[in-house]
Amino acid sequence: MKHVTEFRDPALAKALLAEIARLCDQIGATREKPVHIMEICGGHTHAIFRFGLDKLVHEGIEFIHGPGCPVCVLPMSRVDECIEIAEREGVIFTTFGDAMRVPGTRGSLMQAKARGADIRMVYSPLDALEIARRNPEREVVFFGLGFETTTPSTAFAIQAAAREGLKNFSVFCNHITVPEPIRALLGDPHMTLDGFIGPGHVSMVIGTHPYDFIAQEFGKPIVVAGFEPIDLLQSVAMVLRQVAEGRAEVENQYARVVPEHGNPASLAAIADVYERRPSFEWRGLGEIDASGLRIRPDYAGFDAEAKFGVGYGAAGPRHVPEPEGCACGAVMTGRIKPTACPQYGTGCTPETPLGALMVSSEGACAAYWQYGGARGAAA
Numbered sequence: 390m391k392h393v394t395e396f397r398d399p400a401l402a403k404a405l406l407a408e409i410a411r412l413c414d415q416i417g418a419t420r421e422k423p424v425h426i427m428e429i430c431g432g433h434t435h436a437i438f439r440f441g442l443d444k445l446v447h448e449g450i451e452f453i454h455g456p457g458c459p460v461c462v463l464p465m466s467r468v469d470e471c472i473e474i475a476e477r478e479g480v481i482f483t484t485f486g487d488a489m490r491v492p493g494t495r496g497s498l499m500q501a502k503a504r505g506a507d508i509r510m511v512y513s514p515l516d517a518l519e520i521a522r523r524n525p526e527r528e529v530v531f532f533g534l535g536f537e538t539t540t541p542s543t544a545f546a547i548q549a550a551a552r553e554g555l556k557n558f559s560v561f562c563n564h565i566t567v568p569e570p571i572r573a574l575l576g577d578p579h580m581t582l583d584g585f586i587g588p589g590h591v592s593m594v595i596g597t598h599p600y601d602f603i604a605q606e607f608g609k610p611i612v613v614a615g616f617e618p619i620d621l622l623q624s625v626a627m628v629l630r631q632v633a634e635g636r637a638e639v640e641n642q643y644a645r646v647v648p649e650h651g652n653p654a655s656l657a658a659i660a661d662v663y664e665r666r667p668s669f670e671w672r673g674l675g676e677i678d679a680s681g682l683r684i685r686p687d688y689a690g691f692d693a694e695a696k697f698g699v700g701y702g703a704a705g706p707r708h709v710p711e712p713e714g715c716a717c718g719a720v721m722t723g724r725i726k727p728t729a730c731p732q733y734g735t736g737c738t739p740e741t742p743l744g745a746l747m748v749s750s751e752g753a754c755a756a757y758w759q760y761g762g763a764r765g766a767a768a
């Protein structure tokens with residue numbers, strides 16, 4: 390198929406692998422002293438394992454899996470609050486399928502649905518809006534979840550609801566942003582990161598400039614990448630070339646999709662509907678300043694937190710400790726590989742997940758499970 394096959398071309402892949410090996414030798418990267426490249430996005434993690442790139446690249450490359458899976462970083466307290474809303478009388482709770490099996494302290498949304506809550510999977514917030522139009526006597530809540538990729542579509546739904554004067558539609562807003570957790574990781578003295586593969590879909594919305602601080606303040610290269618094998622190999626080579634030449638810049642390998650300044654319509658909708666929370670809790674990373682979005686007072690009627698009195702209210706956020714033995718935080722910050730979690734494959738499997746990383750389509754543990762682990766996984 391055109392526009393896919395050329396990004397999976399074996400001859401091109403071999404040439405890029407040879408270039409990566411040459412650059413690793415030039416830098417002196419070895420299995421014992423690897424170059425640490427964090428792929429921020431969970432979609433990239435899955436692409437790396439799906440195409441076996443972790444095994445194909447020079448042994449001097451170590452991929453560190455970043456916190457770019459929005460379902461994985463959702464704290465258990467927010468799952469509990471989803472269930473609290475969903476179990477209210479008269480509520481239809483709508484969500485993307487990815488979030489259905491994420492465990493909270495009272496089980497998952499799937500289990501709440503089995504107990505009788507009216508929880509429905511949707512493909513878009515506009516589907517939730519349509520459910521609200523057809524059920525004027527019910528309260529329809531959409532679980533707004535995700536990075537800058539999905540943030541605009543939730544904003545468009547809220548704007549449409551406002552235009553139509555819908556009174557029975559609201560959003561439980563859990564939208565989060567990519568740059569702030571990266572700043573937090575870079576500020577951690579225990580992290581060893583030599584460069585980044587930047588997220589492709591998020592950057593389609595925000596452009597490349599929000600990553601300038603990575604290069605300018607922290608002196609690390611970042612290359613925004615696509616999701617095909619050639620995209621990723623080329624991006625790894627671009628990061629290595631910067632390291633070899635002593636440069637730290639923001640480069641855009643995915644220019645066929647990512648505009649330098651992002652998508653103006655999406656950015657305008659985000660600015661219209663949301664404002665920054667002072668801080669937001671991330672699973673495994675704790676509270677991170679200005680990393681979450683909430684609905685602006687102009688759209689307060691569509692804010693499920695205000696409507697149902699849950700979440701970041703006057704009493705502050707509710708904190709729920711992680712399950713015993715769960716290493717989700719260490720995996721999401723790249724400190725250990727999923728197979729080093731004591732629960733991996735024993736207490737935690739896709740059928741009986743302890744953490745969201747095992748059930749999300751972008752979770753690192755799910756990638757290891759699905760594609761059979763990786764070289765050096767026991768590190």
Ligand code: SF4
Nearest residue numbers: 716717730737744754
């Ligand atoms: S194996 Fe399960 S508990 Fe361990 S890090 Fe992965 S999702 Fe979390």
